[in-house]
Amino acid sequence: MTFSRRDILISAAGISASACAPRIREVQDADVLIIGAGLSGLHAARMLNAEGFKVAILEASTRIGGRMWSLTDLPGAPEAGGRQVGQSYARIRSSASDLGLEFEPPMPRGGKTIIAQNEIIDAREWATSAANPFPETLRELTPDTVLLRMAAKNNPLADQYAWREAADHLDISARSFLQDAGLSEEAIDLCEISLNANELSSYSMLNAWRSLVLYEIDRQAGRSENIVGGSQRLPEAMASTLPEGSIHLGVRAEAVSVERSGVEVRTKNKAWRAPYCVCSVPFATLRNIPVTMPGDGRLDMLINEMPYTQIIQIHLSLDGLPNDDLPLRMWTDTPIERVFPTFDRSCEPVGLYCWIKGVGASMALSDEVWFELAESTLLQRRGIRATGRKVVRWDESNGLSGGAYMHWAPGQISKWGALASEPRGGLYFAGEHTSYLHTGMEGAMESGERAAISIMEKSATE
Numbered sequence: 001m002t003f004s005r006r007d008i009l010i011s012a013a014g015i016s017a018s019a020c021a022p023r024i025r026e027v028q029d030a031d032v033l034i035i036g037a038g039l040s041g042l043h044a045a046r047m048l049n050a051e052g053f054k055v056a057i058l059e060a061s062t063r064i065g066g067r068m069w070s071l072t073d074l075p076g077a078p079e080a081g082g083r084q085v086g087q088s089y090a091r092i093r094s095s096a097s098d099l100g101l102e103f104e105p106p107m108p109r110g111g112k113t114i115i116a117q118n119e120i121i122d123a124r125e126w127a128t129s130a131a132n133p134f135p136e137t138l139r140e141l142t143p144d145t146v147l148l149r150m151a152a153k154n155n156p157l158a159d160q161y162a163w164r165e166a167a168d169h170l171d172i173s174a175r176s177f178l179q180d181a182g183l184s185e186e187a188i189d190l191c192e193i194s195l196n197a198n199e200l201s202s203y204s205m206l207n208a209w210r211s212l213v214l215y216e217i218d219r220q221a222g223r224s225e226n227i228v229g230g231s232q233r234l235p236e237a238m239a240s241t242l243p244e245g246s247i248h249l250g251v252r253a254e255a256v257s258v259e260r261s262g263v264e265v266r267t268k269n270k271a272w273r274a275p276y277c278v279c280s281v282p283f284a285t286l287r288n289i290p291v292t293m294p295g296d297g298r299l300d301m302l303i304n305e306m307p308y309t310q311i312i313q314i315h316l317s318l319d320g321l322p323n324d325d326l327p328l329r330m331w332t333d334t335p336i337e338r339v340f341p342t343f344d345r346s347c348e349p350v351g352l353y354c355w356i357k358g359v360g361a362s363m364a365l366s367d368e369v370w371f372e373l374a375e376s377t378l379l380q381r382r383g384i385r386a387t388g389r390k391v392v393r394w395d396e397s398n399g400l401s402g403g404a405y406m407h408w409a410p411g412q413i414s415k416w417g418a419l420a421s422e423p424r425g426g427l428y429f430a431g432e433h434t435s436y437l438h439t440g441m442e443g444a445m446e447s448g449e450r451a452a453i454s455i456m457e458k459s460a461t462e
Contacts, residue, residue, distance in 0.1 A: 030056035032455060033265050033277040035253050038066025039441060040430040041280035042238040043095070043448035049242055051456055056272060057242075058265060060252035061400050064239045068441070070230030071390065075317050075350035076342035080392045081404075082441045083231050087221035088214075089438075091445035092234070096227060099237040103225035107343040111327035112142060113382075115334060116190075120381060122326055133186040144194030144331050144338070147174060150181060151208045160217065160437050163210040164417040173410040174208060175200035193337050197309050197407040198358040204408045214439060231441075253281075258293040258425040276458070278451045280430040280444075283420075284308040284402025293424040302416045306433060308403025310361035310395040314354040314374045315342075316386035321349070323383030328352065334377045335360055352378070352386065357404075367391040405440070406433040421450065428454055 032048050034041045037059035045055045063069075067081040084106060085092050096103070112123040116131040126132055127140045134146065141149055156170055157163055178188045178200065188200065197203040218224060227233055239247055255266040256279065263277035279286065283303045293299075314336065322328070328349055330339035337360055342351035354374050365373075371389055378384040394404035408417075421434040428451040435443030436450075 028056065028270060028272045030054050030272070030274045031276070032056075033058065033263060033272050033274040034280060035256075035265065035277065036066060036280035036431070037061075037064045037235070037239065037247055037249075038280060038431070039068060039235055039238075039444040040432070040448035040451075041066075041278060042235055042242075043091070043445045044278045044280070044430055044452040045242055045246065046095075046238060047449065047452035048455065049246070053455075053459075055242070055246055056274070057247045058251045058253055058267065058272065059247060059249050062250050064247065064249070065232045065235040067394070067401060067404065068231045068235050069392075070232040071315060071392070072230065074315055074342075074388060074390060076344050077230055078315055078342040078351060078353055079231050080313060080315075081231065081394075083226055084224040085227065085441065086218035086224045088218050089442040089445075091449065092442055095238065095445070096234055099234070099241070101233055101237060102228045104228050105223060106226050107347060110329060110341075113326040113328075113330045114142065115330060115332040115377065115381060117333065118381075120324070120326065123331075133184055133190065135182070135187075138187075142331060143190040146187075147178065147191050147195065148208060148212060150178070151205065152212050155209050155212055157206075157209045157213050160210070160213050163206050163213075164413065164436070166206055166209075166413070168411075168414045170206055170209070171411050171414045172205050173201050174203045174205055176410075177205045190333065192358070193333060194331065195358065198307060198362075202307055202407075202409050204410045204413055206413050207407050211439065253289055256289060256291045256293075256427065258291075258427045260425075263426045274426075275462075276426045276428065276455045278428045278430050278448070278455070280448065280451075281400075282308060282402055282406065282431060283433055284396075284406075285400060287402075288399065291427075293427055295424055298416065299419055299422070299424065302412075302419055305409070306406055306412070306420075307409050308401075308406050309357055311404040312354075312356045312361045312370065312395060313392040314356070314370050315388075315390040315392065316352045316354075316374060316378075317388035318349060318351055318384070319387045320383075320385040326382075328384075332377060335363075335373050336377050339378070351388075352384070361395050421447065423451075423454065 031053040032055045034045050034055055034057045037057050045057055048055050069080040071078050071080050114121040114123055114126055119131050121129050123142050126142055132139055138146055192200045251267050253265050257264045262275040265272045283306045287304050328341040336354040338355040339352055341349045344350045370391055394401055396402055430447040430451040432440055432443040434447045438446050
């Protein structure tokens with residue numbers, strides 16, 4: 001079975017909610033409530049606990065780590081979430097060291113195979129391929145590198161502090177940026193496949209320029225590394241240092257209310273109250289939780305409008321290598337988009353995972369159809385056989401995340417850049433979507449640290 005990217009229509013399902021609220025049977029008290037047991041929530045909890053605060057962490061899922069998830073049930077234990085730790089990630093590295101975790105270099109990436117217009121091409125031959133729509137000055141670049149390479153030529157941000165204060169005219173869409181540079185629509189469409197966001201039109205160029213600044217800082221600091229044993233070991237180790245009974249798994253926040261006396265979080269048949277609360281869940285999750293808080297409504301607008309990149313991963317266990325000599329890492333113009341190999345400890349390839357985002361990930365497809373799409377591309381075109389398989393959804397169907405990570409839309413940074421991290425009464429916000437200096441894992445840690453320090457300072461004055 002073969003499919004094009006445009007073959008399948010997007011469908012949406014409505015969600016109904018009961019109008020009847022459950023009767024509250026029990027009240028739990030703490031000094032600080034924390035919603036979410038990901039990196040930001042755990043980092044805040046550890047800092048607060050060290051200062052004598054009693055914390056209670058409410059985690060809706062049945063595991064610790066949030067978007068740090070090592071798939072230890074698959075060969076090579078691929079990462080479903082965050083993986084690479086830059087040398088400049090001071091908070092991640094300090095915590096890992098304190099907890100006895102070690103780092104190791106990532107597996108070699110090797111070359112790349114391009115599948116475009118049903119043609120299988122060694123990336124080294126892409127520049128001369130008839131399927132290459134880029135102008136002469138860009139033809140040597142593979143589609144996944146064009147946007148950042150063009151953005152790097154004239155980065156208007158002087159440092160990692162400048163993105164929030166950048167001029168309004170820089171807060172434009174990536175599509176507009178590429179159009180102004182003279183790229184054809186065909187070339188722009190290929191750039192969109194590799195964009196680490198949903199669509200070029202909904203992605204602010206300030207995201208790209210900010211990422212490039214951070215990338216350069218990391219590059220100068222040295223090679224990124226992975227946590228030995230998998231990224232999930234870090235949040236699990238962090239959680240193990242908290243007092244027994246601090247973390248409550250399978251407990252979903254159903255409503256949050258900021259009151260004069262503090263914050264109340266309602267879960268099923270229970271109310272949790274504390275003077276302070278750190279909400280570390282993504283805004284894509286929070287928008288499904290009723291929140292009553294002071295303010296002029298702008299934060300509510302940001303919570304509802306902040307984009308989250310939709311990603312679906314298809315993990316496959318290898319049962320044979322391709323019938324050609326081309327690299328396993330792939331960029332394709334097919335629905336499965338990008339493909340990466342997974343290696344065992346001896347650097348032998350043992351699996352593949354497909355990385356589908358944005359419009360592709362928004363297609364309402366079953367796991368079985370995704371497997372058929374992957375097999376259509378990998379088996380029929382390259383003779384790759386696979387056995388074990390697993391689909392990981394970082395999309396709107398995942399009610400615990402609503403997406404893989406956030407990205408700012410055009411115009412949002414200049415309008416709301418600082419708003420995401422501003423507290424509302426005793427309610428403080430954390431998570432990579434609220435970070436200032438960093439993104440990803442280090443950004444999550446930074447935000448948890450900021451929330452914890454703010455609570456300590458506020459508590460000291462009361």
